[in-house]
Amino acid sequence: MPSNTPSTSNGPWDAKLQQFHGGQDWAHLDNFVEDFSVTTNAFGMPEAAKLAAIQSVEHGHHYPPADQEPAKSSLARFLWPEQFETEVDRLILGNGASELIDLVIRMAPEGTWKPGPFHTQYKEYERSARNNDYEMLSSDSADKANVVSLVNPCNPTGDYLDLPELKKWISENTLPGGYVLIDESMQPWHSPQFREHSLTTQREYVEDLYKTQGISVFVMHSWTKLWCCTGLRLGSVVCPTADHMRAIKKIQVPWSVNTVALAFLNAVVTDTVYLEKTWEMTPEWRQQMIDRLSQMFPTWEFHGRKFLSWIWVDTKSEEVAERAIDLAKKAGVPVRSGRPGYNLPTFIRLAVREPAKVNVLLDAWKAI
Template identity: 80%
Template sequence: MPTNAATNNGPWDAKLQQFHGGQDWAHLDNFVEDFSVTTNAFGMPEAAKLTAIHSIDHSHHYPPADQEPAKSSLARFLWPAEYLDERNRLILGNGASELIDLVIRMAPSGVWKPGPFLTQYKEYERSARNNNFTMLPEGSPDKANVVCLVNPCNPTGDYLELPELKQWITENVLPGGYAIIDESMQPWHSPEFRHHSLVGEREYVEALYKEQGISVFVMHSWTKLWCCTGLRLGSVVCPTTEHMRAIKKAQVPWSVNTVALAFLDAVVRDTEYLDNTWTMTPVWRKLTIDRIAEMFPSWVFYGREFLSWIWVDTGSEEVAERAVELAKKAGVPVRSGRPGYNLPTFVRLAVREPSKVDVLLAAWKAV
């Protein structure tokens, strides 16, 4: 297959690494906006960014080994009333990717299964393969020792409400198994996101572990919501304190650096930023879809209204490849569905403010 905008893996070693997007911007002389990543359209929160910058002054010291006070600050964000009781189930990581790998390494060996959607974030599959699991495809009727479901699902936009999610866990996890539920995009839901999240379902999680030995882990990457992918910030809510301690024992010391911890400690208090996110993301998302649909009536759009991206089936490999190529040439790269997901008729684009969308749609006039 020839190397082009849709298939080039850039800095990724295709034989050793799982492809991820977000690399094209650095190689563009005319870069305008990165539509290829699902980060927040409002960019990095300014106050937290300044706090992170100032923390450089303390970077000649080791970061705190207990991840405090950032861990407690995140706990307060997740459980405003009960954070003192809950924080010992929480641990931070160098992005969610580190924690994904740690949890899968300590999981019961055997069979691994993804969520029920067409595709999902591939880091779980990569880690499972590296740890010699037998791999089941999505939609398999068989139960597994370890299941990994991304909800909301990146990139497809599929979403299970809590009752559906609990039913899926019951129907797909073997007794004594692990259920890793990635809720990285859940906080985009609304100010009421906690009521739609497994984070607040402690009684359910405890009962499942006590009665069936099933361990539920809730994974978050915080770098999308707060637009700080370069800082590497993730967390996992464990079913018990003992599970958290097992991860901590295996985790490399000082995994999360001083700058990332300072940023996290500050950003969780920026309520204005989140209010803007919850208000404008659905508005800009709908506006973008309406404008693209007017240009390309046959394209099909997927995903819930609150999500920070749009998953688009162009219906044609050639059209999708051309759309990716033109966007990149205009300095507004989008994500191809070919590398990583093997869905060559699809493209994914982030929700962005209308003036940036203008540049993308001007480029797509030539599609």
């Protein structure tokens, strides 16, 4: 019998049916101060784009454009400032990266699925592969797979492969004719030169892999983190060819990206001031957080590249991690536990936030 009550609840998630993610506590806390449980940008929603989104509600009684324009071309200009006209046909937007992850895996060749080489990684790829009946290989399996997914930089571990290492991993792990899903959602944090380090600008390499081995490389982006708009739902995928993009378009539900999200995207890509302060302040605030935490908890280990919007922390103790999670929640500053989803109960993930908000978290943790 169908029932509205989740069979096994994990907060608002139905633990039997859904993959756990952070970001759900804030709405249930009377004393909410800041959400440390998501990897969004510490600067919050960019103001001008937020205004454009609010104004777009005026057009809420019309359907959104079926070709996702002009927002799609604006994003192409952001990704490829010089070559956007030749690249835009490889790009398609989605209702969050989550929609596109699922669509690409539905189109992928049947067989085996394999994750990136890290301790763990963002789980939606695995969830989608399981739902589509793939045989799951472990990250250290010697076998190549039909479909591989690597999150780079890796949420939550903070590992990052530079392009040569990434290409090596792709060749060592993908079967001819296979699909490669590389998630670069957090890659733009790298630096103002992020494009040079991104797979999005490796057109020749991607074309060559497709021509010589039939391997299709897709580059996924969730834009809900960099531009702090998780509620708007905004993602994209750069496909290996325009034909692959059309294959996604064919199965995508029409108007999946709504008017408000499109207006937001169209405006946000021109906000260079926002990105400059992101590149300048995120590593600084991140390091300050690590320095303060190491003083309070000398045995904790802090993982991840310096430019990232979060810290992956090993407290080395399940009990301590639980206490840290409870105290944070009680103080209105929820953090992400490593237990649900990742099954790493000594770990917690903390978003990088401005010092005043960090003070609230660290005050709460004096009681650990």
